[in-house]
Amino acid sequence: MISRLWLLFILQVPILALPTDTENVFADDLTSEYAKGIILAAKVAEMKGMMKPEAAPCDNFYEYACGNWNRQNPALLLGKAMTDSFQLLLDGFNRRLLRILRSQSLQSELEKKMQRFFLSCANVNRDDVLYKVALENVYREFGEMPAVAGDQWNSSAFNWWRTEAHIHQKYGKNLILAVDIMHDIKNTSLNRVYLNPPDRSKFSGSRLMDILEEARISKDLQDYLGVEAKEAKNIAKNLNSFDEKLFEGVSSNTLEDSVSLYTMAELEEKYISYLNFTEYFGLIFGEENIPDQLYVTDEEFVDNILVLMKNTPSATQANYILWHLLETYFVDANEKDLSKWCVDQTKKYFGQLTENLVYKRYRSSKAEAEVFSVWEEIRGIFREHLKGDKLDWITNDTRQVAIEKLDRMALHINSYDSEDFEKLFGKVEIDRYNYVANIQHLLSAKAIGSAEKLKLPGSSLDFSQTLSFTPAYNIQENIITIPVALLQPRYFWGDEYPEALKYAILGFLLAHEMVHGFDGEGRSYDASGNLAPWWDIKSRYEFEERRKCFQAQYHAYKYAGSELPETEDQSENIADNAGVKFAYIAYEKWLRNQTEERKQRETMKELELSSRQIFFLGYAQLWCDDVHSLFQSSVAKDDNHAPSKFRVIGSLSNFQEFSWVYNCSQEAPMDPEYKCAVY
Ligand SMILES: *[C@@H]1O[C@H](CO)[C@@H](O)[C@H](O)[C@H]1NC(C)=O
Ligand SMILES: *[C@@H]1O[C@H](CO)[C@@H](O)[C@H](O)[C@H]1NC(C)=O
Ligand SMILES: *[C@@H]1O[C@H](CO)[C@@H](O)[C@H](O)[C@H]1NC(C)=O
Numbered sequence: 001m002i003s004r005l006w007l008l009f010i011l012q013v014p015i016l017a018l019p020t021d022t023e024n025v026f027a028d029d030l031t032s033e034y035a036k037g038i039i040l041a042a043k044v045a046e047m048k049g050m051m052k053p054e055a056a057p058c059d060n061f062y063e064y065a066c067g068n069w070n071r072q073n074p075a076l077l078l079g080k081a082m083t084d085s086f087q088l089l090l091d092g093f094n095r096r097l098l099r100i101l102r103s104q105s106l107q108s109e110l111e112k113k114m115q116r117f118f119l120s121c122a123n124v125n126r127d128d129v130l131y132k133v134a135l136e137n138v139y140r141e142f143g144e145m146p147a148v149a150g151d152q153w154n155s156s157a158f159n160w161w162r163t164e165a166h167i168h169q170k171y172g173k174n175l176i177l178a179v180d181i182m183h184d185i186k187n188t189s190l191n192r193v194y195l196n197p198p199d200r201s202k203f204s205g206s207r208l209m210d211i212l213e214e215a216r217i218s219k220d221l222q223d224y225l226g227v228e229a230k231e232a233k234n235i236a237k238n239l240n241s242f243d244e245k246l247f248e249g250v251s252s253n254t255l256e257d258s259v260s261l262y263t264m265a266e267l268e269e270k271y272i273s274y275l276n277f278t279e280y281f282g283l284i285f286g287e288e289n290i291p292d293q294l295y296v297t298d299e300e301f302v303d304n305i306l307v308l309m310k311n312t313p314s315a316t317q318a319n320y321i322l323w324h325l326l327e328t329y330f331v332d333a334n335e336k337d338l339s340k341w342c343v344d345q346t347k348k349y350f351g352q353l354t355e356n357l358v359y360k361r362y363r364s365s366k367a368e369a370e371v372f373s374v375w376e377e378i379r380g381i382f383r384e385h386l387k388g389d390k391l392d393w394i395t396n397d398t399r400q401v402a403i404e405k406l407d408r409m410a411l412h413i414n415s416y417d418s419e420d421f422e423k424l425f426g427k428v429e430i431d432r433y434n435y436v437a438n439i440q441h442l443l444s445a446k447a448i449g450s451a452e453k454l455k456l457p458g459s460s461l462d463f464s465q466t467l468s469f470t471p472a473y474n475i476q477e478n479i480i481t482i483p484v485a486l487l488q489p490r491y492f493w494g495d496e497y498p499e500a501l502k503y504a505i506l507g508f509l510l511a512h513e514m515v516h517g518f519d520g521e522g523r524s525y526d527a528s529g530n531l532a533p534w535w536d537i538k539s540r541y542e543f544e545e546r547r548k549c550f551q552a553q554y555h556a557y558k559y560a561g562s563e564l565p566e567t568e569d570q571s572e573n574i575a576d577n578a579g580v581k582f583a584y585i586a587y588e589k590w591l592r593n594q595t596e597e598r599k600q601r602e603t604m605k606e607l608e609l610s611s612r613q614i615f616f617l618g619y620a621q622l623w624c625d626d627v628h629s630l631f632q633s634s635v636a637k638d639d640n641h642a643p644s645k646f647r648v649i650g651s652l653s654n655f656q657e658f659s660w661v662y663n664c665s666q667e668a669p670m671d672p673e674y675k676c677a678v679y
């Protein structure tokens, strides 16, 4: 589940993406002809290794392109929920970061601070008495925990929403109700308070996942708090079933459909029999900073949750709140994986700074220039489409506004080059021997600024952790962001490889994100990112007709034994389908302008495919994955992206050029007569 405050369209959602041990065999500076030959041969071997050449490409192109992926990257054997090609990219980035974190030659005080944090994490010994005492102090700051105090626990000293408000004020943690500050959805130049359901990723539905989760909590209760085994089991069960009830009512509507503006007086009055919201926000922001107005993003959730809290024994409330506070400080890795786990924690708390450091160390202006140049090509193609007669189902007026939005769309590499890190971390104390206190200092430094944020110009939430692994479109800034990790050479594209791969992957990624500005949700936001629908009625109607085609097509696909959910939100499928088309057109355009000699280099020895066939193979192999069977139903249900297999099959079977390039017969499954398309 992704909180709806994330007005952010990411390419893919990571599912417990643990790092792999696959070592990168390439150094970054191999430039001789001989080395180039080897690099290309390695790429061919990699691509062939994923393929199942005996599968018929026109029957099931995913099987043909990725049929052997699971042999080399089996999720089950690697102990992972899933494996995919983005993890390889992320592993490369994390290795570079680890090298920096272990280096002896860090210069700035901020870099050393980040390094001390990493070391404090890597030094944690779960059995250490001092660590356990530190954990105890974490919850004691807000009261006793019934799980530990047992019969001695004094329920009349506890009030859930005041406790929650204190925790939020001091550490900015969102536990039962989330309070966020970000720009006004209708006017991005100012900030507003949003009352939301908390954003906690959780796999839903599967009984087995619940059992695993319960076992984990039960073990942690015993290990960290010394709760006796039987009692721990009961509490874990209790916490888990409460969690389920808590999230039951979260709606999946889009933000613009579910947001309501309240005055503080209205909010206080409506809910006064449950809690006093004026006092609640006063505790969080200080009485002098209580906002006059705020957004509630899911009223039904707030209604339900307050009733649920009223009907929940206070011991369960206290266990739940203090436990989820405490979880922040747990070290959930065994000794072998600890340093990798700590790299992730460092990214979590120093997100922008870690991106910035890796970017500065490994910067390649050539790779950056390539990204921007492909972006201009892709944008140019969409602009031509909007100007020509291909999209004449959209009225001239609406197309004119679309062109303006497209022209104002910006592309950013997430290097955080102009971030004021001194302001973010300058005053934070970091001790290399005290992991728990370090996190407390980092969280409270962030929380202190939050009341001030209300007076500042509109700003986004901090997405740095998510943005470090995936390209994204930020709808409220009308910006496409590219992670530093993607600039690493020779993962997805490279000088030695055919340009077909660059267009199939980079071209596709950029086009996919671009199309999010014009999909079901993007249609409602203008060029400045304000919620201000700009499509006229006729164009909307025509769009809906086309969107419904995708809805039916993808719903007919079966995954893990069930049909994919029939959802009105077809944004990801629209972006995939248009994305691969625009990328292909860009490649065609590039290809037509090349000499015969240059075109020769567009094929790969030992891969008997034409350059256009390589394009489609490269696109499909971006999506090779292996999902552990336990997680498959979650992937189909909880992710608004189709499972990888259908991202390939759905988009290519809608694209006529694919069938021509692979010479599919008219009866072939990959070449259905009726094809869905928006763009
Ligand atoms: C329980 O807490 C209440 C309120 O803080 C206090 O008045 C009362 O004395 C406490 N009872 C015990 C047994 O500590
Ligand atoms: C957005 O807010 C700013 C600052 O309050 C105001 O000047 C501007 O007119 C508002 N814009 C819109 C479109 O409401
Ligand atoms: C709610 O809290 C505020 C601030 O503490 C207080 O002024 C107000 O009277 C309270 N409202 C009710 C109905 O108790």
Ligand SMILES: *[C@@H]1O[C@H](CO)[C@@H](O)[C@H](O)[C@H]1NC(C)=O
Pocket (backbone or CB within 6 Å): 396
């Ligand atoms: C839309 O623009 C095209 C090209 O400028 C023009 O030929 C066409 O008549 C216009 N359509 C309408 C309905 O105005």
Ligand SMILES: *[C@@H]1O[C@H](CO)[C@@H](O)[C@H](O)[C@H]1NC(C)=O
Pocket (backbone or CB within 6 Å): 589, 590, 593
């Ligand atoms: C075609 O290639 C030439 C030479 O490489 C280049 O100058 C020109 O801009 C290219 N044209 C297009 C449409 O890409």
Ligand SMILES: *[C@@H]1O[C@H](CO)[C@@H](O)[C@H](O)[C@H]1NC(C)=O
Pocket (backbone or CB within 6 Å): 663, 665
């Ligand atoms: C395409 O397929 C047809 C029959 O399905 C065959 O006759 C033809 O030779 C094929 N063309 C290529 C280029 O493979």
Ligand SMILES: [Zn+2]
Pocket (backbone or CB within 6 Å): 009, 010, 011, 012, 512, 513, 516, 571, 572, 575
């Ligand atoms: Zn997307």
